[in-house]
Amino acid sequence: MQLFKNNSHLNTWTIEKAKEGDRRAQKAIYDSLSEKMFAVCLRYMGERSAAEDVLQDGFVTLFAKLDTFSGDGSFEGWARKIFVNTALMNLRRNDVLKDTEDVSEARSISSEAPSAVQDLSYKELCAMISSLPPGFRTVFNMYVIEGYAHNEIASALGISEGTSRSQLLRAKAMLQAKILERKK
Incomplete structure (x- = not known):
């Protein structure tokens, strides 16, 4: 049985095998998502080393919560939410989100x-x-x-x-x- 369909999207079989703890299927998920999810982590964290930490934490969370993926909707979309939430938790834990105050004025955007x-x-x-x-x-x-x-x-x-x-x-x-x- 193939781990990938068209080498771009994870198939249901791979996800089910990963839920059962199959290391090969988990590696296939990691290989399929790591580059895209690293880009997500980097956008939120701003620096490579912090993004790498969040990526690792995100995959730990993803595999721990794999049983909660129902199959409805995109697996990548479900995974993206995990990585965004992991990045947000990291930013909150480091208290970097409250550095700015509420201001009602804004400069106009140039054409x-x-x-x-x-x-x-x-x-x-x-x-x-x-x-x-x-x-x-x-x-x-x-x-x-x-x-x-x-x-x-x-x-x-x-x-x-x-x-x-x-x-x-x-x-x-x-x-x-x-x-x-x-x-x-």
């Missing part, structure tokens, strides 16, 4: 920024996002990349919705400044 973004490579954009302060970076990732709503972000991070909105606006303004500076 030059969207065209400048198109000139960036994926790697350059990721580096800019990683350079944001932890609170800004976390809210930006959750809202823009993961698609969480402000009330969900506030609940997950233990901040107010206003703080979530403020940090998102400040993150966007900081990214805009970095992008426009690079364009010069």
Whole structure:
């Protein structure tokens, strides 16, 4: 029996074997997800060594909770939530999410920024996002990349919705400044 279907998506058989403790199936899951989940961890943590720690913790949690995957929906989507939550727990534990205060003002976004973004490579954009302060970076990732709503972000991070909105606006303004500076 094949561990992969089309070499890109884990099949049900592989997941079931991994639930039974089959090391080969668990390795197949790790091999299939590790690169994508490392990118998720790096976006949240901002530095490679912290992202590697979160990746390891995330896989420990994933394999411990594998029995809770019902098969409804995407396995990768289910796994992504585990890695995002693991990163958030790490950030909360290190108390880096409450470094900024709630501010209602935000700078306007320049019309030059969207065209400048198109000139960036994926790697350059990721580096800019990683350079944001932890609170800004976390809210930006959750809202823009993961698609969480402000009330969900506030609940997950233990901040107010206003703080979530403020940090998102400040993150966007900081990214805009970095992008426009690079364009010069």
